[in-house]
Amino acid sequence: MSWSLLDALRRNPDIVRDSLRKRRMDVGVVDRFIELDSKWRSVKAEIDELRHRHNVISKEISKLSGAEREAMIREAKELLNEIQSKEEELNAIERERDRVLKSIPNLVHNDVPYNCPEGVDAIPIRFYGTPRVWVGYINDFKEQTERFGFNVPYETIEWKPVGHADMLEYVLGMGDTLKAGEVVGSRFYYLFDDLVMLDLALIAYAIDHMTKKGFRLVLPPYMLKYDVLSEILDMDTFKDMVYKVENEDLYLIGTAEHPIAAYLRRAELLEDQLPQLFVGVSPSFRREASAGNRDMKGIFRVHQFHKVEQFVFSLPEDSWKWHEELIKNAEELWQGLGLPYRVVLLCAHDMGRCAAKQYDLEVWMPAQGKYREMVSCSNCTDWQSAKLGIRVLRKDMRREFVHTLNSTAIASTRAITAILENNQEPDGTVIIPKVLRKYLEIFSKGPVDAIYPRRKIERDEKGLPKGLS
Numbered sequence: 001m002s003w004s005l006l007d008a009l010r011r012n013p014d015i016v017r018d019s020l021r022k023r024r025m026d027v028g029v030v031d032r033f034i035e036l037d038s039k040w041r042s043v044k045a046e047i048d049e050l051r052h053r054h055n056v057i058s059k060e061i062s063k064l065s066g067a068e069r070e071a072m073i074r075e076a077k078e079l080l081n082e083i084q085s086k087e088e089e090l091n092a093i094e095r096e097r098d099r100v101l102k103s104i105p106n107l108v109h110n111d112v113p114y115n116c117p118e119g120v121d122a123i124p125i126r127f128y129g130t131p132r133v134w135v136g137y138i139n140d141f142k143e144q145t146e147r148f149g150f151n152v153p154y155e156t157i158e159w160k161p162v163g164h165a166d167m168l169e170y171v172l173g174m175g176d177t178l179k180a181g182e183v184v185g186s187r188f189y190y191l192f193d194d195l196v197m198l199d200l201a202l203i204a205y206a207i208d209h210m211t212k213k214g215f216r217l218v219l220p221p222y223m224l225k226y227d228v229l230s231e232i233l234d235m236d237t238f239k240d241m242v243y244k245v246e247n248e249d250l251y252l253i254g255t256a257e258h259p260i261a262a263y264l265r266r267a268e269l270l271e272d273q274l275p276q277l278f279v280g281v282s283p284s285f286r287r288e289a290s291a292g293n294r295d296m297k298g299i300f301r302v303h304q305f306h307k308v309e310q311f312v313f314s315l316p317e318d319s320w321k322w323h324e325e326l327i328k329n330a331e332e333l334w335q336g337l338g339l340p341y342r343v344v345l346l347c348a349h350d351m352g353r354c355a356a357k358q359y360d361l362e363v364w365m366p367a368q369g370k371y372r373e374m375v376s377c378s379n380c381t382d383w384q385s386a387k388l389g390i391r392v393l394r395k396d397m398r399r400e401f402v403h404t405l406n407s408t409a410i411a412s413t414r415a416i417t418a419i420l421e422n423n424q425e426p427d428g429t430v431i432i433p434k435v436l437r438k439y440l441e442i443f444s445k446g447p448v449d450a451i452y453p454r455r456k457i458e459r460d461e462k463g464l465p466k467g468l469s
Helices: 004-011 013-022 028-061 066-103 135-143 164-171 177-183 193-212 235-241 257-263 316-336 383-388 412-422 434-440
Strands: 122-128 132-134 155-157 216-218 268-270 276-285 304-314 341-346 357-365 370-379 391-393 399-401 403-411
Touching: 004 013, 004 028, 004 066, 004 383, 013 028, 028 066, 066 235, 122 316, 132 135, 135 155, 164 177, 164 412, 193 216, 193 276, 193 304, 193 316, 193 403, 193 412, 193 434, 257 276, 257 304, 257 383, 257 403, 304 316, 304 412, 316 341, 316 357, 316 370, 316 403, 341 370, 357 412, 370 412, 383 403, 403 412
Parallel strands: 132 155, 216 276, 268 391
Antiparallel strands: 122 341, 276 304, 304 403, 341 357, 357 370, 370 403, 391 399
């Protein structure tokens, strides 16, 4: 049983170097691993030889007496001291080697594009729906479609939609990021009334859709220990992106993917126990330390949000089939919402470290004039399972690491931003997607088919909203 990355490092390190180059990363980490691994093997061999020598001496001692016996006893003690010293050296080398190993990202799949043009992080592979495109954004729209060889039909609108941030705060009056910024900090928010119910309806819709497909619903822990999280993420890279609980060895989860992955930690499964399909619902907590000043307004990029996540433990030979199935599930959900989107295949340099191949689903945002990420769908192959120790026992008694896959179903705040911009009428009324309406019926004071503005949008002669962006 071997981890594909570790096997490549030992048998053909050029495969790993090539993968790192595709990701635009330093290949020196491969040489560092090889150096440490060679050192580890050398010291391990020395320890084995010392133990063998100690065993031989121990057997001889019982046959000796007098000065010769005393000399042998002294040598045995010296050997034990040397073994202890070497084991400490071995453990130190092993810790550093494993730290380096954990920092190496997954091997890039052959289908993944690399050497993408400047400014291109992903290649569109299909489009859905008929986007509404404001006249001022037609060239931007064509740059995001025709540039990649797609002729996507669109509806031209003469009036410019209001961005979701101003919609929720000023037009609908159902959000407050200013007060949240005062009492907590930036990238937090208060949502009220219909938008809270819309958030819950989105979650119920995603859960209903996925459980009908045979995914097991799970409400996971919202925190994980460092040792566990470091087997799922490269914590040296991501420690500044997760929230740590003070005075506790606990970290808030950034997605349900992580505690679900940990659910089968150190498990050995039989072939007929796979695949295992989960749909997790949880809040997600993210520091967004690398986001800088991007998306500071509104609720598109925030520190906490609700998310429904797909997760699969799969046989290795089935994982690529499941990767396509997960993105298909996500597309069905977003098609149900009636939102125009594109599916993109991420370039190697923009993929997450755990992913061998990654799709994103991006929804057209009419007020911004661009497609924005709503879904991330990754095949992590055995990158997580090898560190988590999740194995499958084959019928021929071979052991292999399972493959893990994950995909967003719906992240509620991002879905709300997309609905506020795409389903917006000129006066600020927001039409509720038909598929969500039955999930709103449980609320006696919930919206029925639309969310109405508390302040109607006023527009100038060019169709631009007055005092709003």
